[in-house]
Amino acid sequence: MEVARVTRPADRAGKTAHEVIQSPDFKALVRKRWxxxxxxxxxxxxxxxxxxxxxxxxxPLVSQRIGAVTTLAIPLGIGTIVAAWILxxxxxxxxxRKYDPEVERLKGxxxx
Amino acid sequence: MIPVLAAGAAPLQTSLGRPTAASIGFFFAxxxxxxxxxYFAARRTKTSSEYYAAGRSVSAAQNGxxxxxxxxxxxxxxxxxGMVALKGYDGMIYATGWLVGWPALMFLVAEPLRNxxxxxxADVVAFRLRQTPVRIAAAFGGIATVLFYTIxxxxxxxxxxxxMFGIRYEYAELIVGxxxxxxxLFGGMLATTWVQIIKAVLLLIGVSVLTVLVLAKFGYDPTxxxxxxxxxxxxxxxxxxxxxxxxVEAVSLGLALMFGLxxxxxxxxxxxxxxxxxxxxxxxLYATGLIGYFxxxxxxxxxxxxxxxxxDFISRVDKxxxxxxxxxxxxxxxxxxxxxxxxVAFATILAVVAxxxxxxxxxxxxxxxxxxxxxxxxxxxxQVRAAKTATVxxxxxxxxxxxxxxxxxxxxxxxxxxxxxxxxxFPALLLSVVxxxxxxxxxxxxxxTGATLSVVMIFLSPTVWGEILGHLDAAGKPxxxxxxxxxxxxxxxxAFVVGxxxxxxxxxxxxxxxxxxxxxxxYLGVGAE
Numbered sequence: 001m002e003v004a005r006v007t008r009p010a011d012r013a014g015k016t017a018h019e020v021i022q023s024p025d026f027k028a029l030v031r032k033r034w035x036x037x038x039x040x041x042x043x044x045x046x047x048x049x050x051x052x053x054x055x056x057x058x059x060p061l062v063s064q065r066i067g068a069v070t071t072l073a074i075p076l077g078i079g080t081i082v083a084a085w086i087l088x089x090x091x092x093x094x095x096x097r098k099y100d101p102e103v104e105r106l107k108g109x110x111x112x
Numbered sequence: 113m114i115p116v117l118a119a120g121a122a123p124l125q126t127s128l129g130r131p132t133a134a135s136i137g138f139f140f141a142x143x144x145x146x147x148x149x150x151y152f153a154a155r156r157t158k159t160s161s162e163y164y165a166a167g168r169s170v171s172a173a174q175n176g177x178x179x180x181x182x183x184x185x186x187x188x189x190x191x192x193x194g195m196v197a198l199k200g201y202d203g204m205i206y207a208t209g210w211l212v213g214w215p216a217l218m219f220l221v222a223e224p225l226r227n228x229x230x231x232x233x234a235d236v237v238a239f240r241l242r243q244t245p246v247r248i249a250a251a252f253g254g255i256a257t258v259l260f261y262t263i264x265x266x267x268x269x270x271x272x273x274x275x276m277f278g279i280r281y282e283y284a285e286l287i288v289g290x291x292x293x294x295x296x297l298f299g300g301m302l303a304t305t306w307v308q309i310i311k312a313v314l315l316l317i318g319v320s321v322l323t324v325l326v327l328a329k330f331g332y333d334p335t336x337x338x339x340x341x342x343x344x345x346x347x348x349x350x351x352x353x354x355x356x357x358x359x360v361e362a363v364s365l366g367l368a369l370m371f372g373l374x375x376x377x378x379x380x381x382x383x384x385x386x387x388x389x390x391x392x393x394x395x396x397l398y399a400t401g402l403i404g405y406f407x408x409x410x411x412x413x414x415x416x417x418x419x420x421x422x423x424d425f426i427s428r429v430d431k432x433x434x435x436x437x438x439x440x441x442x443x444x445x446x447x448x449x450x451x452x453x454x455x456v457a458f459a460t461i462l463a464v465v466a467x468x469x470x471x472x473x474x475x476x477x478x479x480x481x482x483x484x485x486x487x488x489x490x491x492x493x494x495q496v497r498a499a500k501t502a503t504v505x506x507x508x509x510x511x512x513x514x515x516x517x518x519x520x521x522x523x524x525x526x527x528x529x530x531x532x533x534x535x536x537x538f539p540a541l542l543l544s545v546v547x548x549x550x551x552x553x554x555x556x557x558x559x560x561t562g563a564t565l566s567v568v569m570i571f572l573s574p575t576v577w578g579e580i581l582g583h584l585d586a587a588g589k590p591x592x593x594x595x596x597x598x599x600x601x602x603x604x605x606x607a608f609v610v611g612x613x614x615x616x617x618x619x620x621x622x623x624x625x626x627x628x629x630x631x632x633x634x635y636l637g638v639g640a641e
Contacts, residue, residue: 017638021628030635034546037219044219048212052366055205055352056359063351067335069342071350077204081211081404088215088400092393095223100390103636110638 014111023109029102036094040087047083051076127447128429128438130278134451139277142314142459143291149306153299160495161641163300164231164474168641170305170385176398179382181308182467183210183373183399184315184406186460187268187526192407194433196414197426200341200349203414205356207407209366213373214400218393221374221538224545226383226392227633227640232471233380233537234479237544240626241552244484249559251479253536254377256563258472259513261376261529262465266514267522269461275430276438276454282515289511292466296473296503301385304466311463314456316406322437322453323409325444326416334412340419349418361597365527368600372530375537378471389637413437420444465510473502524575527598528566535562535603543611545634548627550611551620558611562603569599 020026055062055073062073157163170178188210196203229235234250266285273284295303330336341349356362373379383392417426417436421443429435438457442450477498482490490498536559543550543558570576575597577583578590585591596602632638 017632018628020636021631026635030631033635041216041219044212044215048208048370049363049366051208052205052356052362053359055356056362059352063347065347069338069347069350070335071201071347073201073352074204074338074350077201077208078408080208081408084211084215085400085404088218088397091215091218092397095393096390107636107638 015109016111020106020109023106025102026106029099029106033099036091040091044084044087047080047087051080126429126439126442127450128276128435128442128454132447132451134448135277135454136451138452138455139458142310142455146303146307146310146459146462147291147294149310150295150299150303153303153306157298157300157302158496159492160231160478160499162302163496163499164381164470164478165384166301166305168385168387169302172386172391172394173398174305174309175382175386175391175395176402177312178305178308178385179379179395179399180402180406181312181315181460181463182378182382183403184312184460185265185464186272186457187265188406189315189319189410189460190272190434190437190457191432192410193414193417193437194426194430194435196411197417197421197436198423198433199353199355200345200415200418201351202353202355204411205352207410209369211400211404211407212366213370214396214403216370217374217379218396218400220542221380221545222383222392222396223389224634225380225541226386226389227635227637228545228630229384230641231381231384231478232474233375233377233541234475234483237540237555238483239544240623240630241544241550241555241620243488245552245556247479247483249556250537250540251475253375253532253540253559253563254475254479255472256567257375257529257533257537258377258468258475260525260532261378262468262472262510263513263517264522264525264529265461265465265468266510267517267520269465270514270518272434272461273458275435276457281518285511285514288461288465289507289514292462292469293504293507295462295466296469296507297500300499301381301470304463304470305382305385307459307463307466311456311459312402315460316402318441318453318456319406319409319413319437321449322416322441322444323412326412326420326440329416329420329444337412337415337419341415344419345423349415360601364596364598364601367604368527368530368534368598371534371538371600371604373533375533375541376529377475377533377537378467381471381474388640413440416440469503469506469510472506473499476506477502521580524570524573524580527575528570531566531570531598531600531603532563534600535566535607536560537562539604539607539611543608543615545630547612547615548624549615549619551615551618551623553618553620554611554613554615557614558607561610562607565603565606566599569594569596569603573597573599 064072066072192203192207228239237250238246270281270284273279274281295307386392417440421439426433426436438453441453481498540555540558572593574590574592577592583591
């Protein structure tokens with residue numbers, strides 16, 4: 001029984017849940033998912049806490065005018081919101097394109 | 113009517129504070145529409161899955177709108193526009209803090225939550241741990257969060273409705289309680305979701321129209337608006353003021369706002385209404401887009417109110433500036449538009465309290481009654497009956513607490529709710545998903561630590577110990593035994609440390625063995641309900 005399993009090709013259907021979870025492909029998927037998440041979270045931290053701490057640390061810098069009256073702080077605040085959009089959008093784009101197909105492939109290997 | 117002289121020009125007056133034909137008309141139109149929806153939703157709400165999770169039939173776009181509806185409270189609409197009007201740029205800093213939790217919610221918990229849970233976030237925490245202790249602890253964290261949030265909402269709504277319609281505070285509480293109970297009790301999650309969607313759409317339309325009306329006064333150029341504000345109130349209006357003075361305080365508030373979202377039971381519950389993890393993911397994208405848009409245009413309304421209505425008049429109508437947006441609406445488009453905005457604010461209050469009530473009820477009926485008392489063996493009928501009983505109890509409690517806390521300064525309770533959510537609910541939720549060696553005792557002690565530290569530290573903070581209990585220094589500044597206004601930086605860190613340390617000391621073989629099955633569900637969605 002064991003021998004028959006080992007000789008089957010790697011992408012065969014009918015793996016047990018245990019085999020799928022222990023497979024390099026599943027481990028790579030989980031690792032990739034958290035790498036992307038943590039990287040995006042780090043970028044979110046850099047933009048948001050960067051924004052807050054810049055205001056706390058150097059008020060004259062963010063108070064300088066970039067137009068007749070407009071201060072640098074205004075585009076910085078808007079930029080923080082836009083950055084949150086971009087990061088969220090990127091995650092969805094990545095998950096739809098890379099994560100979901102891999103999930104389908106691994107699910108296809110499970111025995112029914 | 114409050115006639116006041118604005119900047120030496122024509123006398124300003126407002127019909128705020130008394131019901132007008134327009135405000136009553138719009139209010140009844142919204143209530144009738146939502147009750148009709150409740151009637152149809154009630155016919156599709158029989159099972160527990162329909163009651164708590166709308167039968168998992170909500171689409172990603174609908175859920176995105178409903179999430180936005182749950183999050184955009186009257187406090188953020190009226191409060192942030194008022195803050196920008198009176199304090200200028202600081203209101204914008206505050207607004208960004210409310211948005212940045214959404215990407216974090218997406219990256220860390222949205223999909224695992226959908227795949228692992230059934231109705232509440234405690235389902236996820238208790239997935240492979242011992243049910244009774246974990247359910248009790250998680251329900252305690254969830255109910256505490258929802259309760260403090262509800263008290264703040266109810267007290268705020270009573271005064272806002274009183275300001276806008278002139279209805280007595282106690283009656284306002286009763287109206288909110290009765291109408292929202294009708295939604296939740298009969299229509300369950302389906303009705304609550306549609307109420308949120310309608311309210312979100314009306315609110316976004318109302319604020320968008322208001323923004324365009326303000327910008328139209330300034331040649332559709334925001335810099336003209338800024339120039340008008342600076343002419344009246346000086347360059348300081350566009351510069352950061354006192355909100356971010358201490359970096360530690362700023363980061364602590366930021367952590368509470370960001371990770372508090374990831375522990376708000378009424379938000380997390382929404383992810384069970386969509387069919388799968390992919391829809392959960394998409395709904396966060398919609399919600400982030402809508403909420404970000406909302407916080408981008410709200411400052412325009414606030415600055416517009418400062419420039420056109422004037423800070424003097426705004427703070428004379430309401431000291432906190434909460435009436436800035438309604439006042440500028442009235443000035444630019446007359447009493448009917450004011451009526452529309454006031455009715456939308458009322459609908460906002462109803463919808464948010466309805467969502468909170470459903471979340472509070474589910475924490476008791478699903479986590480305590482079904483999982484602990486009935487050991488998971490309740491029939492469908494018993495489950496729905498327990499849910500409805502808990503809903504009524506929670507709704508009545510909300511009204512009574514609202515009346516009890518009348519006139520009290522309860523703004524700190526929002527901070528407390530976010531702090532408990534970030535410190536008690538979020539660490540246990542995240543650790544249970546990602547860490548194989550997490551244990552029952554680790555979860556319980558992490559939740560207890562986060563919740564206790566939040567409550568104790570806020571009680572000893574300058575906000576409660578100083579301002580509310582009247583401990584002031586020689587210069588009249590509020591003192592705190594703990595100098596931090598927001599404890600999240602300490603309490604959340606402590607909850608993680610305690611959760612990890614206790615888990616390492618209390619090895620749980622069964623929990624480790626079940627981690628494989630959990631991973632299969634977390635990442636592939638196999639077996640998700």
